[in-house]
Amino acid sequence: MNKYLRKLDIRPHPPHIYIPMLYEQDMTEQPEFGAVLEACKQYPRADTGKKDFGYGTAGFRMRADLLPSVVFAVGLLASIRSRKCKGSAIGIMITASHNPAEDNGVKIVDPEGEMMSEEWEWFATWLANARDPEGLVRSFMQCMNRLRVIPHNPRKVIFARDTRPSGEALVEALKAALVATGTEYIDYGIATTPQLHYLVRATNTLGSDREYGEVSIEGYYKKLSAAFMNTMHIEYANQAGPVYVDCANGVGAPQLKELLKYLPEDKFKAIIVNDKIDQPDRLNNRCGADWVKTQQRAPENFNGKDWDRWTSLDGDADRIVYYFCEEGSIFRLLDGDRIATLAADYIGELVHKSGLGEQIKLGVVQTAYANGASTKYIEKTLKLKVEFTPTGVKHLHHAAARQDIGVYFEANGHGTVLFSERALKALRKHQPQSTAQLNALTTLRALSEMINQTVGDALSDLLLVEVILSHKQWTVKEWLSTYADLPNKLMKVNVMDRNKFITVPGSAERRLERPPAIQPKMDEIIAKYQDARCFVRASGTEDAVRIYGEATHAMEVEEMLAQVQEYVIHISGTHIEPWVYKREDDRIEELEMGLRRDPPDPLPGGEQKTR
Ligand SMILES: CC(=O)N[C@H]1[C@@H](OP(=O)(O)O)O[C@H](CO)[C@@H](O)[C@@H]1O
Ligand SMILES: [Mg+2]
Secondary structure: OOHHHHHOOOOOOOOOOOOOOOOOOOHHHOOHHHHHHHHHOOOOOOOOOOOOOOOEOOEEEEEHHHOHHHHHHHHHHHHHHHHHOOOOEEEEEEOOOOOOOOEEEEEEEOOOOOEOOHHHHHHHHHHHOOOOHHHHHHHHHHHHHHOOOOOOOOOEEEEEEOOOOOHHHHHHHHHHHHHHOOOEEEEEEEOOHHHHHHHHHHHHHOOOOOOOOOOOHHHHHHHHHHHHHHHOOOOOOOOOOOEEEEOOOOOHHHHHHHHHOOOOOOOOOEEEEOOOOOOHHHOOOOOOHHHHHHHOOOOOOOOOOOOOEEEEEOOOOOOEEEEEEEOOOEEEEEOHHHHHHHHHHHHHHHHHHOOOOOOOOEEEEEOOOOOHHHHHHHHHHOOOEEEEOOOOHHHHHHHHHOOOEEEEEOOOOOEEEEEOHHHHHHHHHOOOOOHHHHHHHHHHHHHHHHOOOOOOOHHHHHHHHHHHHHHHOOOHHHHHOOOOOOOEEEEEEOOOOHHHOEEOOOOOOOOEEEOOOHHHHHHHHHOOOOOOEEEEEEOOOOOOEEEEEEOOOHHHHHHHHHHHHHHHHHHHOOOOOOEEEEOOOHHHHHHHOOOOOOOOOOOOOOOOOOO
């Protein structure tokens, strides 16, 4: 078995619980039966031994040549999901985001443009793991029964893919499933993940009083650029020079080039770097948001002068981080926490200035990986409420959606700002009492249009940060000076069985319930250090546990994590190879001393649900 198969995530088979059938009819009488059976014979399941494909936070993700049968199965499920949603369009995105070019992935987008409802992931896993064509058709029909779906309901699927060469063949597998199930479809070709989310919501709100935008990628550019221009109703473009955008040699490059055609250069000037989409092996290779964040250094082709403003997108353009070098070539990262604090500060200020401070409350959502200094800044300086959720954007998204205006970002740069219906209504109805109020209100209304409401979107977030810096007349220097990150470190330990590490329910993954001995021991270790925090949790996407720690002094973080790591290895009975990434200055020192190691090959195993 090759190394990729060995690394596939193991998920239990769907439980064999008995659910009464809605239609006790002979399945072979279903008109789709024959067509699906014939079509799926073209896409046999890859032999993965005893390992199952798993649908997780980012759908199925693995080496591309293992995927055709999985994509076919996802097509079947999307067709069922659309029928269940009374014919609303369901989205399918084919991408492996920041993973290497030889990987690919597939995920389903629900009618409002959000991630597919979690309960349905089980059915995706079930279909994807059918061992033979007959088994797949049987599972397909049983899915319809169990999910109480009316087979003849209308169904529609829209889909897109990133720039990976394997995408074309996967689209063929998808189309075969859609044709066999009589599902209407639209192929949007190459697009970013957030563009597909936009298209899904735009399609399903067309003609309603909640119309999201024109149903085309061009409509997406028009919406973003028009809103951007509306935010510029009084202020002028940032005097601090252009923004440099590392597009990870992925889909962000052509899409940003297109977007730039809609934006006048005197208002928005971006210089694109790493745009070689015709050289697939360069995708996410030594560049892109994930690489910059995990390596804590500038990407390939970085040639920034001190204080130049640089950003990196990931391979499907749903994440963004900013960075720059200060005097002495010291690398400084402005990650998701920084974007969250910048956005919360600015939008909070606008709400207050518009006279809506009493009506609209802002909330920020973070995960345990947010730097403690960012949380303190939000609570103490911005005086806003912070909620913590488990890792994974869908958890953050749902929590943010409960706020009037909810700002959410993972430290790695994936996030957005959600405006609730209540907030949008207040923005529409409010009668400003002064020019200052009118200006703030106009900007807020424009931001609610410009910020992608369906999912974190690197292009929309790029415009957001640029608007804020421009309005504040800030350079990266002022942005960085808002607070100082606590020294911190994130490690990964390959334990024998990460499923043994269970966090305390409701603790937002900050405390471990099992193995039982570990948390008391960790508390003992943490208590030795000033303002220290440390937690261990099983990764939801890789076969490892992650250890995160922060404290007042970098040396203490090192010491604390070394002890926790030792104990984790002791308890879990094994270890393989820890690797490390960190955010603070002493990383540079380590680089120079040759102490840093590159992370291992990204794991192609299907992502799993975070616990
Ligand atoms: C510490 C960290 O960055 N974790 C990442 C990572 O999750 P893990 O469950 O930690 O493997 O992948 C997720 C999906 O891309 C992303 O949402 C999350 O932020
Ligand atoms: Mg991504």
